[in-house]
Amino acid sequence: MGFREDGQAALDWAARYLDGVGEHPVLAQVEPGEIRSRLPSEPPERPEPFADVLRDLDEVLLPGITHWQSPRFFAYFAVSGSEPGILAELLAATLNNVGILWRTSPASAELEALTLDWTAQLLGLPVGWHGHIEDTASVSTVAALAAARDATGGRFVVCSEEAHSSVERAARLLGLETRKTPVDDEFRLRPDELDLSNAAAVVATVGTTSTTSVDPVAAIADACAAAGVWLHVDAAYAGAAWVCPETRWSQEGVERADSLVVNAHKWLFTPMDCSLLWTSRPEALRAAFSLVPEYLRTRDEVDNISEYGPALGRRFRSLKLWAVLRCYGREGLQSRIREAIRLAELFEGWVRDEPGWELCARRPFSVVCFRRDASDEENEAILERVNASGEAFVSHTRLRGRYVLRLAVGNERTTEDDVRRAWVAIRGRAA
Amino acid sequence: MGFREDGQAALDWAARYLDGVGEHPVLAQVEPGEIRSRLPSEPPERPEPFADVLRDLDEVLLPGITHWQSPRFFAYFAVSGSEPGILAELLAATLNNVGILWRTSPASAELEALTLDWTAQLLGLPVGWHGHIEDTASVSTVAALAAARDATGGRFVVCSEEAHSSVERAARLLGLETRKTPVDDEFRLRPDELDLSNAAAVVATVGTTSTTSVDPVAAIADACAAAGVWLHVDAAYAGAAWVCPETRWSQEGVERADSLVVNAHKWLFTPMDCSLLWTSRPEALRAAFSLVPEYLRTRDEVDNISEYGPALGRRFRSLKLWAVLRCYGREGLQSRIREAIRLAELFEGWVRDEPGWELCARRPFSVVCFRRDASDEENEAILERVNASGEAFVSHTRLRGRYVLRLAVGNERTTEDDVRRAWVAIRGRAA
Numbered sequence: 001m002g003f004r005e006d007g008q009a010a011l012d013w014a015a016r017y018l019d020g021v022g023e024h025p026v027l028a029q030v031e032p033g034e035i036r037s038r039l040p041s042e043p044p045e046r047p048e049p050f051a052d053v054l055r056d057l058d059e060v061l062l063p064g065i066t067h068w069q070s071p072r073f074f075a076y077f078a079v080s081g082s083e084p085g086i087l088a089e090l091l092a093a094t095l096n097n098v099g100i101l102w103r104t105s106p107a108s109a110e111l112e113a114l115t116l117d118w119t120a121q122l123l124g125l126p127v128g129w130h131g132h133i134e135d136t137a138s139v140s141t142v143a144a145l146a147a148a149r150d151a152t153g154g155r156f157v158v159c160s161e162e163a164h165s166s167v168e169r170a171a172r173l174l175g176l177e178t179r180k181t182p183v184d185d186e187f188r189l190r191p192d193e194l195d196l197s198n199a200a201a202v203v204a205t206v207g208t209t210s211t212t213s214v215d216p217v218a219a220i221a222d223a224c225a226a227a228g229v230w231l232h233v234d235a236a237y238a239g240a241a242w243v244c245p246e247t248r249w250s251q252e253g254v255e256r257a258d259s260l261v262v263n264a265h266k267w268l269f270t271p272m273d274c275s276l277l278w279t280s281r282p283e284a285l286r287a288a289f290s291l292v293p294e295y296l297r298t299r300d301e302v303d304n305i306s307e308y309g310p311a312l313g314r315r316f317r318s319l320k321l322w323a324v325l326r327c328y329g330r331e332g333l334q335s336r337i338r339e340a341i342r343l344a345e346l347f348e349g350w351v352r353d354e355p356g357w358e359l360c361a362r363r364p365f366s367v368v369c370f371r372r373d374a375s376d377e378e379n380e381a382i383l384e385r386v387n388a389s390g391e392a393f394v395s396h397t398r399l400r401g402r403y404v405l406r407l408a409v410g411n412e413r414t415t416e417d418d419v420r421r422a423w424v425a426i427r428g429r430a431a
Numbered sequence: 432m433g434f435r436e437d438g439q440a441a442l443d444w445a446a447r448y449l450d451g452v453g454e455h456p457v458l459a460q461v462e463p464g465e466i467r468s469r470l471p472s473e474p475p476e477r478p479e480p481f482a483d484v485l486r487d488l489d490e491v492l493l494p495g496i497t498h499w500q501s502p503r504f505f506a507y508f509a510v511s512g513s514e515p516g517i518l519a520e521l522l523a524a525t526l527n528n529v530g531i532l533w534r535t536s537p538a539s540a541e542l543e544a545l546t547l548d549w550t551a552q553l554l555g556l557p558v559g560w561h562g563h564i565e566d567t568a569s570v571s572t573v574a575a576l577a578a579a580r581d582a583t584g585g586r587f588v589v590c591s592e593e594a595h596s597s598v599e600r601a602a603r604l605l606g607l608e609t610r611k612t613p614v615d616d617e618f619r620l621r622p623d624e625l626d627l628s629n630a631a632a633v634v635a636t637v638g639t640t641s642t643t644s645v646d647p648v649a650a651i652a653d654a655c656a657a658a659g660v661w662l663h664v665d666a667a668y669a670g671a672a673w674v675c676p677e678t679r680w681s682q683e684g685v686e687r688a689d690s691l692v693v694n695a696h697k698w699l700f701t702p703m704d705c706s707l708l709w710t711s712r713p714e715a716l717r718a719a720f721s722l723v724p725e726y727l728r729t730r731d732e733v734d735n736i737s738e739y740g741p742a743l744g745r746r747f748r749s750l751k752l753w754a755v756l757r758c759y760g761r762e763g764l765q766s767r768i769r770e771a772i773r774l775a776e777l778f779e780g781w782v783r784d785e786p787g788w789e790l791c792a793r794r795p796f797s798v799v800c801f802r803r804d805a806s807d808e809e810n811e812a813i814l815e816r817v818n819a820s821g822e823a824f825v826s827h828t829r830l831r832g833r834y835v836l837r838l839a840v841g842n843e844r845t846t847e848d849d850v851r852r853a854w855v856a857i858r859g860r861a862a
Contacts, residue, residue, distance in 0.1 A: 096512030
């Protein structure tokens with residue numbers, strides 16, 4: 001009944017879940033509406049024990065969970081909610097700090113600034129950028145492009161055809177238009193095709209969602225500087241890899257960005273949600289968002305993070321990032337990133353060596369794009385069969401008009417055996 | 432070293448924290464930069480034990496925590512991260528589901544829809560509204576006003592002078608202008624002063640931030656209907672009170688809203704962040720936000736919640752709301768809301784009966800606005816002294832140009848003794 005007993009039961013549940021997460025079908029094998037149909041349509045009148053919540057989580061909800069924590073989750077970008085990060089979320093919820101101002105949570109405000117500086121050091125980013133945390137890359141992009149719009153007066157957001165859909169969504173939200181630039185044969189924005197007339201910003205991507213291609217940021221930075229256009233770099237996935245110096249070829253030019261987003265909840269082992277947004281022009285973000293009403297005015301001479309983005313109330317998100325950075329250290333982050341890249345390289349080799357299969361894009365990081373030499377329909381059928389088997393969860397994209405399978409390695413639990421099982425499952429489902 | 436041992440230590444920490452939360456100074460008694468200066472400026476190279484994180488949380492961060500969980504937190508809107516909600520956050524972080532599509536977390540998508548329907552029933556809202564969760568009221572308002580802008584083509588957001596600053600911030604983000612309408616002598620929007628020319632939306636507030644005044648929503652709804660203007664109702668704080676039928680006088684007209692925001696993390700005992708956004712016009716929200724790229728196209732015939740707001744990736748926030756609704760039930764919610772209102776009424780009586788003090792606004796819910804019959808400077812000094820004592824944390828506002836103290840009851844741990852201690856502290860600090 002008490003917090004300690006209920007907490008013990010919740011902790012046991014969590015520990016058992018993580019121990020056995022590889023045994024579940026990775027993609028939830030339920031029909032739309034199935035989970036809801038098993039729950040009461042009306043709320044309870046009287047209090048129920050927390051044990052009943054845990055029981056229903058197990059019996060009713062669990063079949064409707066797609067297991068992002070599974071070592072054979074290879075869809076989209078595979079992620080890990082690591083153990084220190086999970087426990088830090090328990091602590092953050094316990095403290096329940098609401099960071100509307102520095103004084104409403106000084107530790108949260110200062111730890112957020114510190115952990116963003118730490119992460120900048122780990123990734124080899126310029127010293128002195130202003131960093132804060134948003135929930136998602138979508139919202140980080142909204143914040144950056146709002147600053148760009150107000151700072152430049154431009155009406156267009158320019159990005160490549162391969163940029164993430166959140167760029168167009170953000171532009172629409174901000175009343176801006178999107179202008180898409182063609183890509184070269186490696187899915188990189190072609191700077192010679194850039195049209196910056198009336199542009200507010202260019203969004204360059206390091207690690208596009210389809211193929212993890214890397215836009216030529218340095219050339220784009222040149223064009224932005226010449227035209228007075230804001231450069232926002234979307235490294236939501238691949239930026240984490242910069243913790244390993246051997247990947248920093250993909251960072252060239254990023255030091256000239258006006259803003260940069262890297263999602264710690266993608267490949268930095270931090271549970272959702274933790275999107276890191278840095279800017280070399282903090283005054284432009286403040287100009288776009290700051291509005292301090294009377295009831296929030298204080299005599300403190302401080303940096304209030306809520307003046308740099310759309311939300312006023314802010315969770316204590318830096319606590320989990322701090323826990324991960326400390327419990328893993330630079331070495332622990334590097335070894336995990338390197339292992340994910342190694343496993344992707346291994347898988348890539350298997351595809352390359354297998355007759356009847358082809359690789360569809362260069363692999364800069366931990367994502368492999370591939371397909372069977374067959375129709376789109378057949379490739380789609382393979383994907384559906386693999387995902388329906390529960391053995392692995394793989395997603396797709398479309399490249400040069402063709403349906404392409406995509407295997408993304410990134411969960412820290414993934415082993416060589418898991419990648420091999422995925423390949424066996426995929427090959428075995430080819431007609 | 433393992434998850435179970437570290438988890439046990441984290442759980443112990445949380446239990447001890449909650450047991451003793453009333454013993455800390457409520458407002459953190461640190462200078463800007465003090466917390467950060469006690470932490471290393473560089474990230475660790477090697478992994479450190481989780482126990483070190485917990486130790487530093489205690490020794491270094493805790494003095495920089497403003498204790499929102501304290502029973503004597505009376506600033507802004509007092510909140511509770513309740514025990515079932517806290518434990519559900521541990522579970523959500525463990526599952527680490529990222530709800531970009533229904534299939535990436537069917538249980539999360541369906542539980543979100545269900546818990547929003549449950550809450551609508553508890554609050555007496557119309558049947559059939561579409562509900563989903565955003566992080567904060569600021570972002571819920573952005574989502575609603577984006578839909579309003581696109582649906583109406585209007586260029587102005589109209590609200591009262593007492594509306595929350597997030598309305599103006601949202602309007603600015605969306606490229607809209609804000610038109611403020613005067614209020615009457617009870618701080619309610621004056622519908623006879625409404626100018627709806629070229630308006631996209633009116634934001635009516637039930638429970639304004641300064642005084643918790645209630646705009647005449649029914650009259651505003653009439654005007655909106657006549658002009659074809661979107662009606663968004665901001666009941667971020669006070670909407671929770673509707674779980675008690677005796678407060679539903681303040682709901683009149685809300686059934687005609689196009690959108691409504693109620694923050695479960697304010698007065699529904701749910702940890703940050705959990706802002707509930709309902710709409711009677713879901714197709715307008717989808718029109719503003721939906722953009723499904725190839726890699727997210729599936730054959731599922733489902734409602735993808737990410738098409739209704741700015742973020743694509745979404746945390747499993749409904750789990751904590753579900754845990755709270757089940758573990759408290761309608762009766763538990765009602766008794767807590769009623770107790771907060773009772774305590775505020777009590778405090779109001781003490782102020783009324785005390786010579787040299789005055790009440791400054793009607794008290795519809797659990798917030799009391801009051802001041803000493805003295806200069807603004809003296810009232811501000813009282814506030815600063817009380818907050819510096821750590822005995823209670825109280826905030827202020829400005830009404831009719833005068834500095835006003837504000838006591839907000841809302842934490843579930845707050846007892847009559849806590850309110851009395853606050854009053855003794857405040858009275859005792861008057862010069």
